[in-house]
Amino acid sequence: MKLNERSLAFYATCDAPVDNAGFLHKRGARGAGSHRRWFVLRGNMLFYFESEASREPLGVILLEGCTVELVDAREEFAFAVRFASGRSRPYVLAADSQAALEGWVKALSRASFHYLRLVVHELEQQLAAMRERSPANALPTSPSPVSNLRPKENGRAAWSVLPEKPTAAPQRPPLPPRRRASAPNGPLASFAQLHERYGLEVQALRSQWRGGQAGLAGLEVWHPSSSGGTHTQDQP
Amino acid sequence: MRYNEKELQALSRQPAEMAAELGMRGPKKGSVAKRRLVKLVVNFLFYFRPDEAEPLGALLLERCRVAQEEPGGFSISFVEDLSRKYHFECCSQEQCQEWMEALRRASYEYMRRSLIFYRDEIRKMTGKDPLEQFGLSEEARFQLSSLPRDGQACIGSQLDVLD
Numbered sequence: 001m002k003l004n005e006r007s008l009a010f011y012a013t014c015d016a017p018v019d020n021a022g023f024l025h026k027r028g029a030r031g032a033g034s035h036r037r038w039f040v041l042r043g044n045m046l047f048y049f050e051s052e053a054s055r056e057p058l059g060v061i062l063l064e065g066c067t068v069e070l071v072d073a074r075e076e077f078a079f080a081v082r083f084a085s086g087r088s089r090p091y092v093l094a095a096d097s098q099a100a101l102e103g104w105v106k107a108l109s110r111a112s113f114h115y116l117r118l119v120v121h122e123l124e125q126q127l128a129a130m131r132e133r134s135p136a137n138a139l140p141t142s143p144s145p146v147s148n149l150r151p152k153e154n155g156r157a158a159w160s161v162l163p164e165k166p167t168a169a170p171q172r173p174p175l176p177p178r179r180r181a182s183a184p185n186g187p188l189a190s191f192a193q194l195h196e197r198y199g200l201e202v203q204a205l206r207s208q209w210r211g212g213q214a215g216l217a218g219l220e221v222w223h224p225s226s227s228g229g230t231h232t233q234d235q236p
Numbered sequence: 237m238r239y240n241e242k243e244l245q246a247l248s249r250q251p252a253e254m255a256a257e258l259g260m261r262g263p264k265k266g267s268v269a270k271r272r273l274v275k276l277v278v279n280f281l282f283y284f285r286p287d288e289a290e291p292l293g294a295l296l297l298e299r300c301r302v303a304q305e306e307p308g309g310f311s312i313s314f315v316e317d318l319s320r321k322y323h324f325e326c327c328s329q330e331q332c333q334e335w336m337e338a339l340r341r342a343s344y345e346y347m348r349r350s351l352i353f354y355r356d357e358i359r360k361m362t363g364k365d366p367l368e369q370f371g372l373s374e375e376a377r378f379q380l381s382s383l384p385r386d387g388q389a390c391i392g393s394q395l396d397v398l399d
Contacts, residue, residue: 001244002293005237007314011298014315016345019377043298043344044279059238064247064278085246110375113278116347123354123366130361 012047012057020107025094068108077101248282248291254338259325302339
C-alpha cells in the first residue's frame with residue numbers, strides 16, 4: 001500500500017505538539033535482542049528514531065485500534081502494544097523507569113482518534129446545551145462541529161454517538177445547532193462508561209504498581225474485546 | 237519508513253465517515269484522473285480501485301491543505317510542499333463541498349484544537365474545567381500551551397483552516 005511517507009516524516013519532526021517522547025527499548029523483528037530508540041507520540045502515530053537527533057524516523061506504529069498491556073518479559077518496565085486485527089505479534093517495548101512506563105501506558109491507551117473524537121463530541125454537546133440555556137452569552141466563532149459529520153459508509157461511523165441528521169448548511173452558524181442523539185442513554189452514557197473503564201483501569205494499575213509487584217503478567221490496561229462493551233475500537 | 241501495514245489495511249476496512257467513487261489524479265505531472273473508491277477513516281484517506289478490497293494507498297491527513305480547484309473539484313496537498321497536489325473530481329459542487337468540510341475536520345490536530353477551544357469556552361462560562369470529571373485536565377496535549385506557535389494559535393480564530 002502506498003503511503004504519503006514524506007508527509008508522514010514531516011509530521012513526525014515538525015513543531016506540532018508532541019504527546020509523549022522518550023527512549024524505549026524495542027524488541028527486534030525476530031525477537032532477538034532489542035534496540036534503544038527515541039520514540040515520539042503524535043496523535044495516533046508512534047514514531048521511532050535511531051536517536052533523539054535523527055531527522056527522519058526509522059518507522060511508525062499506527063495506534064488506532066490497539067490495546068496496551070503490561071507484560072511479564074525479560075526486560076524490566078515492559079509493555080506490549082497489541083492489535084486484535086492485522087498482525088498477530090505485538091510490539092514489546094520497555095521503558096527505563098516505573099514512572100516512564102506509567103506515562104507511556106497511559107498516553108498510548110488514550111492516543112486513538114476515536115477516543116479523542118468522543119471527548120470532543122462530549123464537550124461540544126455540553127457547550128451547545130449551555131448556550132441554549134443562556135443565549136445572552138457572547139458567541140465567538142466556533143469550529144465546525146465535529147458531530148455534524150454525516151456517516152456514509154455502512155450507515156454509521158465506528159462510534160455510534162453521531163447524531164442522525166446533519167446540519168443543513170455548510171456555513172457555521174453563530175449558535176451551534178443543538179443535536180442530541182435520539183437514544184436517551186446515548187453519547188453521555190457511552191462516554192461515561194468508557195471513561196469509567198479507563199479510570200478504573202488506571203486506578204487498579206496504580207495500586208498494583210505502588211504495591212511494587214515485579215511480575216505483572218497478563219495484567220491488561222484495556223482490552224475492549226474482552227469487556228463485552230458495545231463501543232469498541234478494534235473491530236475490523 | 238517502516239509501518240504496520242496490516243493495521244493500516246484493517247483500518248481501511250472499518251466503517252468510514254465518508255466514502256464515494258471520485259476521480260483521482262496524483263501529484264505527478266501528466267498523471268491522468270482515474271476512478272477511485274475514496275474512503276475517509278479517522279485521519280486517513282484511503283483510495284481503492286473501484287472493485288478491489290485492498291487499498292492502493294492511503295494519505296495521512298495531518299498538516300494538509302484542502303482547497304477548491306475547478307467547480308466540483310478539490311485538492312489535497314501537504315505543508316512541506318503545497319505544490320504537490322492530489323486532485324479529486326466530484327459529481328457536483330455540493331459533494332465537493334461536503335468532502336472539503338469533512339477533510340478539513342479529519343485531522344488529529346483539528347480535533348485537539350477543537351477540544352482546547354471547547355474546554356476554554358466551557359471554563360469561561362462555568363468557571364469549571366470540563367476535563368476534570370474525565371481525569372484529563374493535566375494532559376499536556378490538551379493545554380493551551382501545546383498549540384503550535386503559528387498563526388492558528390489564537391483560540392477561536394478559524395479553527396477549521398489548517399495551516
